[in-house]
Amino acid sequence: MIPFSVLDLSPILKGSDAAQAFANTRDLARHAERWGYARYWLAEHHNMTGIASAATAVVIADVAGATSTIRVGAGGIMLPNHAPLVVAEQFGTLASLYPGRIDLGLGRAPGTDPQTARALRRNLAADSADTFPQDVAELQGYFRPASAGQAVRAVPGAGLEVPIWLLGSSLFSAQLAAQMGLPFAFASHFAPTYLQAALEIYRERFQPSAFLEKPYAMVAANLFAADTDEAARALFSSLQQQFLNLIRGRPGPLNPPAENGMDALWTPSEKLHVERALACSLVGGGRYSARRSGAPDCGNPRGRTHPHRADLRSCRPVALVRDRRRAAPVASTAAGALNTPLYCPKRNVPLCCVI
Numbered sequence: 001m002i003p004f005s006v007l008d009l010s011p012i013l014k015g016s017d018a019a020q021a022f023a024n025t026r027d028l029a030r031h032a033e034r035w036g037y038a039r040y041w042l043a044e045h046h047n048m049t050g051i052a053s054a055a056t057a058v059v060i061a062d063v064a065g066a067t068s069t070i071r072v073g074a075g076g077i078m079l080p081n082h083a084p085l086v087v088a089e090q091f092g093t094l095a096s097l098y099p100g101r102i103d104l105g106l107g108r109a110p111g112t113d114p115q116t117a118r119a120l121r122r123n124l125a126a127d128s129a130d131t132f133p134q135d136v137a138e139l140q141g142y143f144r145p146a147s148a149g150q151a152v153r154a155v156p157g158a159g160l161e162v163p164i165w166l167l168g169s170s171l172f173s174a175q176l177a178a179q180m181g182l183p184f185a186f187a188s189h190f191a192p193t194y195l196q197a198a199l200e201i202y203r204e205r206f207q208p209s210a211f212l213e214k215p216y217a218m219v220a221a222n223l224f225a226a227d228t229d230e231a232a233r234a235l236f237s238s239l240q241q242q243f244l245n246l247i248r249g250r251p252g253p254l255n256p257p258a259e260n261g262m263d264a265l266w267t268p269s270e271k272l273h274v275e276r277a278l279a280c281s282l283v284g285g286g287r288y289s290a291r292r293s294g295a296p297d298c299g300n301p302r303g304r305t306h307p308h309r310a311d312l313r314s315c316r317p318v319a320l321v322r323d324r325r326r327a328a329p330v331a332s333t334a335a336g337a338l339n340t341p342l343y344c345p346k347r348n349v350p351l352c353c354v355i
Helices: 018-034 056-066 084-097 114-121 129-143 172-180 195-205 229-247 268-277 309-327
Strands: 006-008 039-042 071-078 102-107 164-168 184-186 217-225 281-284 288-292 298-302 338-342
Touching: 006 018, 018 039, 018 056, 018 309, 039 056, 039 102, 056 071, 056 084, 071 164, 084 102, 084 129, 129 164, 129 172, 164 172, 172 184, 172 195, 184 195, 195 217, 217 229, 229 268, 229 281
Parallel strands: 006 039, 006 298, 039 071, 071 102, 102 164, 164 184, 184 217, 217 281, 217 298
Antiparallel strands: 288 338
């Protein structure tokens, strides 16, 4: 059985504010816990007026405090923006407040534009993504039990062994996760091009470690479920508008569904760009058949909607599908191919689903 999880950016809806975004996040997290989701992750982004989760560790604390059993974590912390010691102290604090419930996913991108990255790091030359492997190793060291005479230690943090995941949208982090024996999550919800290659490299090159005996991978995809296909496509248009605004250099709050459809908003070349970026999306209503190949060990649905109540309508059917599959498991073939009836449009799958 593939565990299902949730990836959230605490989106700020058009006409709303960050306070309401955090209230929506808490509400969705409580529902996800009630419906049996495994994890609830928040992502770090900066200088984006439509995303409220910039202070990711703070939002994680809020979500963990609003729930009781679900694992809560970062998907992820953009490590080049931070000193490893600071991240160790933050997540050591979280792990001390919420024992056994905190995950730390690490990315090597800035999660923002170059000018904002410079404001975050002050010195881009010294704190570049090129030091990411060394920074991960340093961070791991802070979570190990402190040794006698150790000059610098994370307090709290030392000895807590907070679980670390490596995140990626290309092949670099897949190779590094394999080399370091860490779990790996792929951002196929916005960059699906190298998904299959990344999973193959990760599994083929994986080296067992003290943290993990065998490869363990998670993929993210976008989920928009509704009573009808038309209603689901309308919800999906909010995310399509968000990506369209990004490529135009005008990020902003999450818009309501496009009243006249996306063709009234984008050019043919913009449509191609957005559709490629969002190719790993399940959108629709009713009964579907999904093809799965090279299955992940777990999956991470992502796809916030406008209005917030539509988020709940998208996440609930996925939980029902999971429960159906648990009650009547389907054996996969050696090649990993699988055709399974689904009642909702978005599942955690490594390749795009075919309706």
